[in-house]
Amino acid sequence: MTQTTDVLIIGAGPAGLMAAEIIAEAGRSVLVVDAMPSAGRKFLLAGRGGLNLTHSEGVDDFLARYRGAQPHITPLIEAFSPLDLIDWCEGLGQPTFTGTSGRVFPKSFKTSPLLRAWLQRLTGLGVRFAFRHRWTGWNSQGQAMFSTPVGEQVIESRASLLALGGASWPRMGSDGGWVGIFEREGVTVTPLKPSNMGLNIAWSDILRNRFAGEPIKRAALTHDGVTIRGEAIVSERGLEGGAVYALSAPIRDAVMAHGSTTITIDLRPDLPLALIEEKLRQPRAKASASTFLHRAAGLAPIGIALMREACGGPLPVDAKALAALVKAVPLTVRGIEGIERAISTAGGVAFEGLTPHLMIRAKPGVFVAGEMLDWEAPTGGYLLQAGFASAVAAAHGIIGFLGHDDGSSPDQ
Numbered sequence: 100m101t102q103t104t105d106v107l108i109i110g111a112g113p114a115g116l117m118a119a120e121i122i123a124e125a126g127r128s129v130l131v132v133d134a135m136p137s138a139g140r141k142f143l144l145a146g147r148g149g150l151n152l153t154h155s156e157g158v159d160d161f162l163a164r165y166r167g168a169q170p171h172i173t174p175l176i177e178a179f180s181p182l183d184l185i186d187w188c189e190g191l192g193q194p195t196f197t198g199t200s201g202r203v204f205p206k207s208f209k210t211s212p213l214l215r216a217w218l219q220r221l222t223g224l225g226v227r228f229a230f231r232h233r234w235t236g237w238n239s240q241g242q243a244m245f246s247t248p249v250g251e252q253v254i255e256s257r258a259s260l261l262a263l264g265g266a267s268w269p270r271m272g273s274d275g276g277w278v279g280i281f282e283r284e285g286v287t288v289t290p291l292k293p294s295n296m297g298l299n300i301a302w303s304d305i306l307r308n309r310f311a312g313e314p315i316k317r318a319a320l321t322h323d324g325v326t327i328r329g330e331a332i333v334s335e336r337g338l339e340g341g342a343v344y345a346l347s348a349p350i351r352d353a354v355m356a357h358g359s360t361t362i363t364i365d366l367r368p369d370l371p372l373a374l375i376e377e378k379l380r381q382p383r384a385k386a387s388a389s390t391f392l393h394r395a396a397g398l399a400p401i402g403i404a405l406m407r408e409a410c411g412g413p414l415p416v417d418a419k420a421l422a423a424l425v426k427a428v429p430l431t432v433r434g435i436e437g438i439e440r441a442i443s444t445a446g447g448v449a450f451e452g453l454t455p456h457l458m459i460r461a462k463p464g465v466f467v468a469g470e471m472l473d474w475e476a477p478t479g480g481y482l483l484q485a486g487f488a489s490a491v492a493a494a495h496g497i498i499g500f501l502g503h504d505d506g507s508s509p510d511q
């Protein structure tokens with residue numbers, strides 16, 4: 100059986116749903132389909148640790164987060180800014196607040212009340228949903244094909260948006276299965292890679308057994324001259340956490356190019372080297388190295404354990420060498436966590452093959468948005484902001500495309 104609609108949106112994540120809202124508001128019939136049994140599974144997961152919607156920093160700093168894709172992301176975020184996203188969230192009855200770090204969250208901290216209100220709004224706008232529909236490609240007439248519990252289905256539409264996400268956390272629905280289909284159709288896709296992922300460090304058994312799960316608080320991590328302050332968490336296989344994710348893209352690239360790379364951890368970024376050295380010149384009396392370091396330099400047991408780990412033997416006795424170690428514990432990163440455990444995905448559909456409204460040039464009427472595009476950014480609200488902004492651009496592109504189809508002026 101063939102279903103028909105003006106606009107078919109494949110992928111009921113934040114990008115697909117945002118486009119559905121704008122297109123339905125413009126009076127077009129919209130059908131949203133997803134492989135999963137319900138909408139926004141990864142969006143809900145993102146709310147588990149506090150849904151960080153966007154960031155309040157200045158626009159130049161904000162845009163600089165998008166590494167190589169900045170020229171493509173800039174017009175999207177200029178057209179749908181962090182303030183627009185905050186207004187939209189509040190319009191759904193979810194007030195927001197800005198944390199001390201500048202990150203913006205809904206006051207509820209969660210995705211579920213926002214998603215519930217949003218799905219109600221979409222249903223009110225007449226948006227239809229079909230779940231357990233896995234998109235498998237296009238047939239020879241260009242219609243979208245789906246595998247469903249009742250067999251193969253075909254959906255015919257005048258325009259479509261693919262918002263299929265990246266490949267991290269595949270249990271939530273986005274598994275990158277679309278890459279092969281796109282490549283067979285001749286659409287250029289930059290290989291998908293993990294982004295905002297943990298690092299692999301070969302811990303000793305002692306460190307792993309005693310400290311896995313332990314946070315390294317108020318530290319500063321440096322890689323290749325770039326320093327990020329924040330928290331890292333010792334995992335069984337290495338390090339994870341906000342400060343690690345912020346540096347993870349250049350670390351990933353260095354590991355991929357050279358097999359390993361070194362990061363350093365400053366355990367007391369608030370104190371200058373000379374002051375730490377002075378503190379460590381105090382007489383130790385009979386105190387053990389750990390007691391002395393804790394008392395003199397305020398180091399936590401995890402910090403001292405990392406210093407021992409880096410030395411691979413006894414700690415230096417000399418105050419100068421010891422202070423230098425406190426300020427820069429060197430750790431060798433020998434690998435990175437796989438994409439299935441990453442927060443997000445780098446790589447995706449190359450912007451070069453797309454119009455400014457994100458239509459695939461080689462496939463008129465087919466648009467793409469969200470994390471499946473070739474951009475990456477650290478955590479901090481930059482992921483959702485770019486996903487939403489790209490969906491807004493694609494939605495306006497689709498409205499323009501259909502208007503053109505109806506005989507009015509094109510918007511491409």
Ligand SMILES: Cc1cc2nc3c(=O)[nH]c(=O)nc-3n(C[C@H](O)[C@H](O)[C@H](O)COP(=O)(O)OP(=O)(O)OC[C@H]3O[C@@H](n4cnc5c(N)ncnc54)[C@H](O)[C@@H]3O)c2cc1C
Nearest residue numbers: 110112113114134145151234263264272273469470482483
């Ligand atoms: C643990 C975690 C925490 C996060 N926290 C934050 C945060 O606080 N702030 C932030 O900005 N970002 C966060 N993110 C990232 C954010 O969740 C994603 O960037 C965002 O969900 C991407 O939106 P999207 O709509 O592009 O794709 P997705 O949300 O991945 O949605 C894609 C949809 O497409 C569907 N799909 C895929 N393939 C097919 C197919 N073949 N057929 C049919 N349907 C298909 C999937 O089922 C899915 O529903 C977090 C991610 C994780 C994993």
